[in-house]
Amino acid sequence: MHAEPGSVRVGGEPILQVRDLVKHYPLTQGILIKKQIGAVKAVDGVSFDLAAGETLGIVGESGCGKSTVARMLVHLEQPTAGAIRYKGEDITKLSGRALKAVRRNIQMVFQDPYTSLNPRMTVGDIIGEPYEIHSEVAPKGDRRRKVQDLLDVVGLNPEYINRYPHQFSGGQRQRIGIARGLALNPEIIVADEPVSALDVSVQAQVVNLLDRLQAEFGLSYVFIAHDLSIVRHISDRVGVMYLGRIVEIGTDEQIYDHPTHPYTQALLSAVPVPDPMAREHRERILLHGDVPSPANPPSGCPFRTRCWKAQERCEREVPLLAVPAVFRPADSPARHDSACHFAEEKQVVPPEGLLETPGETVVGKAVSQEKADESGQEDPPGPSDAVGHEDGPPSSGSSRAG
C-alpha cells in the first residue's frame, strides 16, 4: 500500500476513506432557460482517512467548505465528484437498502441545538425517531427503555423523556442532539461545530462527554470546528481547510507545534490566548483582506492572495497536498502533508510551560507559602482538591513544565 495524501500512517485499517471529494453548486442565469454561468466551488478536492476509534479535527474559517464536507459524509449532500469509502465501499454510489444500512453507521451532531431539535416533539420522540426508520435496531416495546438509557448515557435525567426541547438549556439540548446521534449505535459521528453555540462553562462539559462516549463506544469522530483550541483538545489528527481544500493535515503535534503551511501559521497566531503575558511571547501574523469568493477562486494556490510568501510560482501551479520535499528525507517532526510550494516550519504556539497557567504565579505561591507557615497544621491546598471538580485536575501545565 502506497501512501496517499492524508492517509493514516499508523494504526488500523481506515474506516472511512475520502478521495478527491468535490462539491460545486451551479450558478445559473435566466428564469425559464437556465444557463449555468459558473459554480461555487464549496469543496474542491478533499482527501483524508479516518481510522477506527480516531478523531479527525477539521478546522477552517467560515466558507472554507468544512460543513459541506460534513454534510456529504452523512449523505445530506450528493458530491459532484469523488469517493467516500466506508469500509472499502463507495457510499456515494449506493442507494436504497444498501445506503440505508450505511447511513445507520454514520450519524451527525449539529451545531445549533436550538434549531436542530423539533420544538413540537418531546425529547423521547426526538431521540427515538431514528428507530422509526431503522426499526431493526430496537423493537417497538423496547424503545422507551432504550431512549431512557441514552438520556442516562449523555448525563440527562431519564425522567425528562416527556419534556420538550424548550425546557432545556443550550448545553442540555446539545446532549439531546448527541443522544439522538448515538441512538443507532453508529461507528462514526460527524460533529459539525457541536460546542460553538454553547457558553464557555458548558462547552467543557460537552467536550468531556464526547471524549467519554468515544472511549465507551469506540466511536470515530470527524470533529468540525473553527475553534483551534478545542480541536486540539479533542483530535488525534487535524486537517486545516482553506477555500474548499485541505492545505495541511497531520497529527496534533505536527499541526500545532510544527506547522509548515503559512495559512495554518496565521490561523494559529490569530487565536486569542487568555493570557495578557502571552503577547510578549507571541508573534502575530496579521493576514490582510478576506477569504476570496469560492465562486471565483484565485489561480494556483488558493491562499496566495493573502500570503506574505506568495511568488510567481504560486500563481501558476497548484501546490499538492504532500510532504514537502524539504522535510521528506529527515526524520523531522514537521514531516507531514502541507500544500505549499515554500513550506517551512515556524513555531507560532509558544512551547508548553512558557505561558503561565491561571492561578499559578509567583505571587500566588508566595502567599500560600506564608499562609501555610502561619497555620502550620494545615496543608496548603493542592491543585485539584481546592478548586477541582471530581472530573479531574484543573490543569496539568505546571507539573509537566517542571
Place this chain on the structure above:
Amino acid sequence: MLLEVRDLHVEFHTRDGVAKAVNGVNYSVAEGETLAVLGESGSGKSVTAQAIMGILDMPPGKISGGEIVFKDRDLLKMKKEERRKIRGQEMAMIFQDALSSLNPVLSVGEQLGEMFVVHRGMSHKDARLKAVELMDRVRIPAARERVGNYPHQFSGGMRQRIMIAMAMALEPSLIIADEPTTALDVTVQAQVMDLLAELQRELNMGLILITHDLGVVADVADYIAVMYAGRIVESAPVHEIYKAPAHPYTKGLLQSIPRLDQKGQELYAIKGLPPNLLHIPPGCAFNPRCPMAQEICRGEVPPLFEVARHRESACYFWKETLDAR
C-alpha cells in the same frame, strides 16, 4: 470619571414571574480606558449596556434602581429628548451581528451619512463625502467606489468595520461594543479588534467591551469585570485576573478553556448550569456550582471584598481562592 454605573437594578416582568437580570451593578470607565465586561449568556452584561445606552425594551424591562452617571449627569433622570441627543453623539454602540444591525435596503453610504444629516444638519452631499472619509478611516479598500454598496455586498469583517465607522462617526467619548468580534473568523477577529483599539487610542475614548471570550479580552482591556447572574463577582486589572483569579467562578472559567499550547487529558468543567434568573439561588448565586461553597455562601449574598488596590471579589473565600493553586 466618564461613566459611573451605581447600584443598577434591572428586572423583566414576564408571564412566569420577575426575572432579575441586573442586581446591583457598579462599574466605571474613564476616558481612554477599556473596561471588559465578561460573562456568559444571561449574566446581565448586555442588559447593563442597553440600560446605559437607553435602548432597553421597557416594558418588559424595568430599571428598578440605581444611577447611571455620564459626565456628571444622571442619565436615568434625563428627558427622552436629552438622552436621544447624547446617544450617537456622545456615546455609541457596536453590536455583535452587523448584518442584522444594518439596514439592508439603504446603501452603507446613506447609513453612515445619516449620522451627519441628523445630528450635524449637513447636506446629503457633504454627508456622503464624510461617509467615504469614515470608510477610509476604518480601512475599507476602495471606499469611494463602495460607498454606494449595500450591506450584503460586504464580507462579515467589512460589515463590522462599517459598524465601527458608524459608532465613531461623531467622535463620541464612550463606545460600548457588545461582542464585536464574536461572529467573525479568527483571522478577521484580530484585524477588527486591532482597529477598534487603535481608534480608541486616537480619539481617547472610553470603551466598554462586552464579551464572553476570555481570549479576546486579554489583549485589549485595562480592567475586567466578571458578571454572574446579574452581579459583578470580580473586578480587577487585566493582568492580575489572569494570573490569580480571586473568585471561584473566574477561576473555573479560566481553567475550562482548552489551551492551544496544551493537549489536556480532560477539561476542567464547572459543574451544573447558570441559574434561572426567575429563581436565583439565595446567598451567593454561584454557590450550587462552586467547589468551595460553605454554609455561609447559602445564607447571605457576599459583598464585594477589597482584595487589593482596584481589585474586588464577591467571594467569602477570596483569600483561599487566591492562595489555592
